[in-house]
Amino acid sequence: MSVHDQPDDGATPVPIAAEDPLTQRFRAMRAATDPVVARGIRDALISMHLPLVRALARRFANRGEPVEDLISTGTLALINAVDRFDPAKGTKFSTFATPTVIGELRRYFRDKSWAMKVPRRMQELNRAANTARDLLTQRLGRTPSYAEIASELSVGEDEVIEAVESGRGYDLVSFESLGPGDDGAHEGPGEEDEGLANIVRRVEMDQAMHAILDIRERRIIELYYFEDKSQTEIALSEQISQMHVSRLLSRAKAKLRRYLQG
């Protein structure tokens, strides 16, 4: 049976005697002339369906948004469903409320442009996983498991596997395409690497950065290319001159070029 094949024509009200207690409560709420009584029944109906909201919110819990926010969003949808539900149509309340709550949760992610952010989040997680792998290798004296990397990053193990796999699947990614917008701070001696841009895979770049650059060079490359910082911003955060940032970038890119071109 398709799940959506629920009676919903509203043509035949269910006799009172055959009604379940929940439907009776909805009828009582609609029939109540005393607003305090109606409010009390409404609150009780909302409370008794909060577990449904939590169960549905949990299904979206691995998308990087706080579960509390998802539960709040779902609860608002539940309240809306309680207010709109018509017991005369013969549909179970959970059948009516579930699509409403799921619809609202999906809208929540759509409003946050979640799908557009996923590739970026995967890239960030891919980089974080590489960094955590290096740290844990040093700390443990062996290669860590995915579970250990996930624990280090406080994310799910499957997320780490997916991020690492997505990293392997990157098409040729331009080094410069990951860089900041045109903020006027790009001038300087580090701008001659167009040839490099088209031959480097991101994953190879991560590996190369860890193999060949010192900590400061790596940090500056990461800030400039992957966190969209301008040379001026990096100069401020590193407490060095913009010219020095430019020289460090230039030197790091030259090292990477030599390393990657063998």
Next chain:
Amino acid sequence: MNASVENGDGLRLSLPARPEFVGVARLTLSGLAARLGFDVDATEDIKLAVAEALNLLLRPAEAAAQIELSATWDEAGLDIVLGRAEAGLPADDDAQIAQMVMAEFMDDAQLANEAPQVRLRKRRAGH
């Protein structure tokens, strides 16, 4: 890179009926959906529905059972069938919520108790 559509293409997976293998199925299906050109939203929908179906099929606690998953696809969409020979599908409130969730996330979600099987279909954009 998107996988080309060839007649008879398909994917089969036989998984131990234990919760720790739900993630294996999710990852497999997300890799397949991405290669078939489904976007991020649709891929997440497929993963969520497959996890839901597996959780339903895992509920009967018989040991040493296998869950069989097969996926086939064409220009119009992706069909996934999940089944477990040894046990029926549960029919309580949680199971009903699971059914509704699958129906919300897929274009078609059918339960066949006689098999028992969960059949899911996701259409490609524009179909």
